[in-house]
Amino acid sequence: MVLAHTDTRIGDRYPTRLVGPAPHLDRSDPTVWGRIEREELASFDADGFAIIDALLTPGEVTDFSAEIDRLAGDPALHDDDRFIVEKSSNRVRSIFEVHRLSTAVAELVRESRVAGLARQVLGSEVYLHQTRVNYMPGFRGAGFYWHSDFETWHAEDGMPAPRAVSLSIALTNNYSINGSLMVMPGSQRTFVPCAGSTPVDNYRESLQKQEIGVPSEDDVATLANRYGIAQFTGAAGSALLFDSNVMHGSSNNITPFPRSNIFLVFNSVENTLVEPFAAPSRRPGYIGSRDFTPV
Amino acid sequence: MVLAHTDTRIGDRYPTRLVGPAPHLDRSDPTVWGRIEREELASFDADGFAIIDALLTPGEVTDFSAEIDRLAGDPALHDDDRFIVEKSSNRVRSIFEVHRLSTAVAELVRESRVAGLARQVLGSEVYLHQTRVNYMPGFRGAGFYWHSDFETWHAEDGMPAPRAVSLSIALTNNYSINGSLMVMPGSQRTFVPCAGSTPVDNYRESLQKQEIGVPSEDDVATLANRYGIAQFTGAAGSALLFDSNVMHGSSNNITPFPRSNIFLVFNSVENTLVEPFAAPSRRPGYIGSRDFTPV
Numbered sequence: 001m002v003l004a005h006t007d008t009r010i011g012d013r014y015p016t017r018l019v020g021p022a023p024h025l026d027r028s029d030p031t032v033w034g035r036i037e038r039e040e041l042a043s044f045d046a047d048g049f050a051i052i053d054a055l056l057t058p059g060e061v062t063d064f065s066a067e068i069d070r071l072a073g074d075p076a077l078h079d080d081d082r083f084i085v086e087k088s089s090n091r092v093r094s095i096f097e098v099h100r101l102s103t104a105v106a107e108l109v110r111e112s113r114v115a116g117l118a119r120q121v122l123g124s125e126v127y128l129h130q131t132r133v134n135y136m137p138g139f140r141g142a143g144f145y146w147h148s149d150f151e152t153w154h155a156e157d158g159m160p161a162p163r164a165v166s167l168s169i170a171l172t173n174n175y176s177i178n179g180s181l182m183v184m185p186g187s188q189r190t191f192v193p194c195a196g197s198t199p200v201d202n203y204r205e206s207l208q209k210q211e212i213g214v215p216s217e218d219d220v221a222t223l224a225n226r227y228g229i230a231q232f233t234g235a236a237g238s239a240l241l242f243d244s245n246v247m248h249g250s251s252n253n254i255t256p257f258p259r260s261n262i263f264l265v266f267n268s269v270e271n272t273l274v275e276p277f278a279a280p281s282r283r284p285g286y287i288g289s290r291d292f293t294p295v
Numbered sequence: 296m297v298l299a300h301t302d303t304r305i306g307d308r309y310p311t312r313l314v315g316p317a318p319h320l321d322r323s324d325p326t327v328w329g330r331i332e333r334e335e336l337a338s339f340d341a342d343g344f345a346i347i348d349a350l351l352t353p354g355e356v357t358d359f360s361a362e363i364d365r366l367a368g369d370p371a372l373h374d375d376d377r378f379i380v381e382k383s384s385n386r387v388r389s390i391f392e393v394h395r396l397s398t399a400v401a402e403l404v405r406e407s408r409v410a411g412l413a414r415q416v417l418g419s420e421v422y423l424h425q426t427r428v429n430y431m432p433g434f435r436g437a438g439f440y441w442h443s444d445f446e447t448w449h450a451e452d453g454m455p456a457p458r459a460v461s462l463s464i465a466l467t468n469n470y471s472i473n474g475s476l477m478v479m480p481g482s483q484r485t486f487v488p489c490a491g492s493t494p495v496d497n498y499r500e501s502l503q504k505q506e507i508g509v510p511s512e513d514d515v516a517t518l519a520n521r522y523g524i525a526q527f528t529g530a531a532g533s534a535l536l537f538d539s540n541v542m543h544g545s546s547n548n549i550t551p552f553p554r555s556n557i558f559l560v561f562n563s564v565e566n567t568l569v570e571p572f573a574a575p576s577r578r579p580g581y582i583g584s585r586d587f588t589p590v
Contacts, residue, residue, distance in 0.1 A: 143546075143547065143549065145549055146549060177524060177526055177546070182472055182549075220551055221433075225551070229550060251472070251548070251549060252546055253546070254441060256515055256519045
């Protein structure tokens with residue numbers, strides 16, 4: 001294993017963005033750091049994810065859908081860096097820092113049914129590392145290839161350990177056929193170093209199509225054969241909570257049924273960012289926040 | 296409705312490749328022309344498709360898988376027009392006229408468990424309009440957007456009526472997550488005219504990425520809301536028989552699990568080809584056969 005940026009890697013337990021292929025690493029950190037009390041989270045430690053049915057009521061789904069439609073249509077945001085457009089269609093794909101753009105989302109995040117999930121898993125106070133809304137259109141909706149979020153957050157944001165969780169709250173029905181998220185249950189226990197050094201301002205490309213920070217086909221095959229692949233399906237209002245290092249991805253969506261969700265990343269206040277472990281510079285704060293104020 | 300090639304359309308009950316949008320047409324032909332005796336085909340008339348479990352034994356799956364691997368690796372075929380390569384990866388996507396390239400496939404086609412399915416639905420002797428093997432690789436396997444086969448066979452091959460069926464025999468497991476075929480049950484009853492006139496030698500492009508002969512997003516939404524979307528999943532050796540006018544498509548496949556199948560199109564000998572209804576010239580015989588010899 002040859003390190004591309006040896007100077008920043010001393011003592012790094014999760015080396016990545018390497019010059020060549022490297023062996024998979026067994027995760028030395030736990031998956032559950034706290035005490036699980038909610039029944040829906042019973043299998044989180046084993047699987048690295050859990051589905052929470054009806055996290056939002058139908059009325060809340062309607063209200064939040066209207067709220068994110070309002071954001072997508074807000075002309076003041078169209079030239080904002082936080083507004084990510086899909087290359088092929090020129091349609092909005094994501095809007096970052098949604099908890100700052102929407103009071104309703106900011107209030108939702110603070111509720112114990114939301115932030116409490118993260119606190120139970122992470123065993124500490126938590127803060128928002130990243131928030132966004134995702135819009136996957138029907139007909140020509142592009143998917144996302146397999147990746148571990150932690151691999152990127154570690155390399156490009158300086159997140160020391162995989163002590164973070166993401167909560168994806170569905171605002172539309174997730175069917176097996178409309179590009180719903182696929183996860184490899186248990187894969188959070190394996191860290192897959194990725195090959196290739198990180199270009200300057202990699203995030204500008206990677207938010208649309210990730211080229212660096214993706215596992216090799218051999219890596220994906222090894223993990224899929226070991227852990228299998230599950231898919232998150234469920235009605236609007238349900239949510240998926242998943243570990244930052246779970247291998248996940250999605251197919252494209254040719255159905256007429258769009259998918260949108262509110263995506264919240266909680267990090268432990270005991271795991272705040274340092275300098276990037278494998279990137280020439282920090283990403284902007286709306287992608288990897290350095291406001292560590294607890295929720 | 297303005298016809299692009301009015302001279303060839305007189306009396307055409309399925310006009311397509313039109314200059315602008317046109318209303319959907321109720322199919323005037325039956326779906327089942329014969330007498331259904333096999334239990335698996337009981338819902339074919341209503342749905343326009345049927346799944347036949349274990350059409351091949353596990354031993355046959357192994358043998359045919361080896362046979363199609365042999366074809367894919369045959370250097371003598373690599374420059375053959377019948378050998379279709381995926382643009383993005385340069386890997387083989389389909390090989391046409393497989394019943395002429397493989398004695399084993401030719402023998403399989405003639406068996407009553409195969410051709411007999413088509414004869415029951417079509418109510419006559421049948422011949423092979425097209426045969427191929429499809430290879431959808433894992434990781435980066437491209438899907439196929441929604442389309443009706445009959446729309447193309449009518450426009451570009453001169454097939455008069457939707458009195459043809461396709462049999463897709465799975466040689467790999469079809470999961471919900473690896474790009475398995477999606478069909479709209481009952482959609483064979485609606486003919487969706489497509490906009491745009493057919494370029495010369497359109498098939499060279501359309502076998503890789505179809506641009507002409509695809510329904511509009513409004514068309515797809517209307518049909519999906521009316522008929523719903525089902526997916527063909529099943530073990531290797533199972534098969535899907537479907538009407539030539541059923542609206543179908545597939546997502547891409549990012550899983551490591553490839554999909555391959557033997558694809559056989561049977562047309563009624565009472566529905567043999569005439570001149571193309573909406574294309575400047577015939578497609579090659581390996582795509583739309585003019586050998587009408589019954590199986």
